[in-house]
Amino acid sequence: MKDQLIQEAIEARKQAYVPYSGFQVGAAVRTGGKIYRGCNIENASYGLTNCAERTAIFKAVSEGDRKIEAIAVVADTEGPVSPCGACRQVLSEFCDSDTVIYLTNLHGHTEEWTMERLLPGAFQAQDMDHQNES
Numbered sequence: 001m002k003d004q005l006i007q008e009a010i011e012a013r014k015q016a017y018v019p020y021s022g023f024q025v026g027a028a029v030r031t032g033g034k035i036y037r038g039c040n041i042e043n044a045s046y047g048l049t050n051c052a053e054r055t056a057i058f059k060a061v062s063e064g065d066r067k068i069e070a071i072a073v074v075a076d077t078e079g080p081v082s083p084c085g086a087c088r089q090v091l092s093e094f095c096d097s098d099t100v101i102y103l104t105n106l107h108g109h110t111e112e113w114t115m116e117r118l119l120p121g122a123f124q125a126q127d128m129d130h131q132n133e134s
């Protein structure tokens, strides 16, 4: 399971569109029996870049698969790749606190994280409940 997900992320990375940074990232999300791949997609207007993690998550959600069971992320980093803050928040929307996140690099240096560890105190839907109290 783990090795397959990482291999899918490695394959996804090959599709990265990175004319500006040259930094290729791949991700793979498992939901039910399916795996969705994602790569980073940059833009001449740099801020519009979509990270690999969010590409994979949005592909899954747009196909109706909202329950992320595991995700792998890979890049050519010295140690395991570290997802950006935006992706951590987006992940938290579709992961449980104990969902496993495999962070790795091309040398197979892999760490197993949980959602809670990746973004402690993530902003959640319940955080908006208070405004309905009178």
Ligand SMILES: O=c1ccn([C@H]2C[C@H](O)[C@@H](CO)O2)c(=O)[nH]1
Residues within 6 Å of the ligand: 018, 021, 023, 024, 025, 039, 040, 041, 042, 049, 050, 051, 052, 053, 073, 081, 082, 083, 084, 087
């Ligand atoms: O976890 C990460 C970190 C960075 N990037 C992308 C965004 C941009 O295209 C490039 C450099 O930041 O890497 C990702 O896709 N995922």
Ligand SMILES: [Zn+2]
Residues within 6 Å of the ligand: 051, 052, 053, 054, 083, 084, 085, 086, 087, 088
């Ligand atoms: Zn990101």
